[in-house]
Structure formats: C-alpha cells, structure tokens
Amino acid sequence: MQKNSPIENAPGLALFTIENSTDGIIWHDSEARIQHVNQAVCDLLGYTREELVGRTIQDINPHSTKKSWAKFWKELQKKKAVAFEDEHRTKDGRVIPMEIKVNFIEFEGREYAVGFSRDISARKKIEEEKNNAYTEICRLRKQLEMENEYLQEEVLELQTIGGMVGQSPALQNILRQVEMVAPTDAGVLIFGASGTGKELIAHEIHQRSPRGARPLIRVNCASIPRELYESEFFGHVKGAFTGAVKDRAGRFEL
8 A cells, every 4th residue: 555645645744844844823714813823832831732722922922912903914915924023922821922924815715823932031031231331331441441541640640759769767667657558448637738749659559559540639729629520520521511521430439
C-alpha cells in the first residue's frame, strides 16, 4: 500500500505545523472573539484552550478596547497584513511584551484575523539595559565636560603650584601638620599674611588626601556677588539669566 505524499496530506500537515509552532497563533473573528489558539498561546498565557476560545482580544490585551479593535479591523481589511509590538496579559496578571504579525483571511464565507505572536521579553530587557547604559554614559560625559571646563579655567594657576620642598624647622613643622590632617575629613583653617603661601598649603593638603585624584575646588567668596551665590555654588541652566548662554555645573557638583 502506497503512503500518501506530503502534498496529499497538506491539511493534516498544516494543522500539525500550527499546533507545534513555537510562535503563538490566534484566530479572531470580526468581533475580536477568539476562535482558535495553538498550544504555544496556552503555554504562554497560562490558560487552557477551552478557557481562551470564546474570549475576546480585550481579555488578553491590556491596551485593546472595542473602539480600538474596530479601527484595527478596518485597517487590517484594507492592508491585509500588519506588524507591530504590543503586550499580552497572562492569566496570573503578568504583562508580556509581544511582537505580533496579523493577516486578514476569508474562509468559508467568514473573515478572520490570524495573529502570529512572539514573546520578546528577553529582547526588551537587553534594549532597556542598553538604553540605561547609554543614559549613564551621557551623564558621565556631561559631568566630565563640566569638570574639564572648570579645570581649564584653573589650569594656569594650577601649573604654578608644585610640591613643597624645604629644610627649615618652620616648614618641616607645617609639613608634619599637613601629613596629620590630610588623611582626615576635618576642616582646616589656614591663616597668614598675604603672599606667605596659604594656597600652596591648601593644595598640599588636597594632594595628600584621599581626594587627591579629584579636582580641588577653589572659591574666592569675597569676589562673588551675593546675587550669584546660588548660581556659582549650585549651577544654572542655559537661559536662567542674562549671560547664561549654556548649562554650567555649580562648584558643589564638581
């Protein structure tokens, strides 16, 4: 007895393919009512086939309404096929991102929307991680640009300040005090007559501190008008006041 060829058994082969597809396949009628689903849909959403057949698309799609379905149906009748991303809601309430392709077909005098859906949760997670990484890179880049702008303003003065070298008892005493306070978080008051090297001592303390790799923020408070305190210390955005032609980080942000 000769076996039937695959072509002769095409209906059975098609049904077998639908039932064993890893993509979810759902048949809807014009009223959005589910007529048939394959096993992949049941496995993904957590329903039995009997529970799904007879429900509407609104029962499994959190964004679908009767009004939006009517609009979608007209579009599908016109285009015959559409592809988009949407979400499905499982029986236990979880929402899953889906990639969906829908075809319009007519069978035995009735119209159907046949949707092929695929879970894209893993892809969405990767996209979110990439977007978060890009956002963080942009934030760090902006921070570095602001720090670089500040350092460029200070570079000439910083170049004139080097390490302290000397053998006098007074200088050695100062250096011992520098070594004592530099590793701590204590506030340090440096006083002395103009031109005696107070700023040099401040830089030496900073260089020997745990924060030595970060910029030293120098502020001459006497030179800052009171009305500019907030802008100088906390920064401003472009257009905040006359002359604010671009965003600028405040001293406390560096």
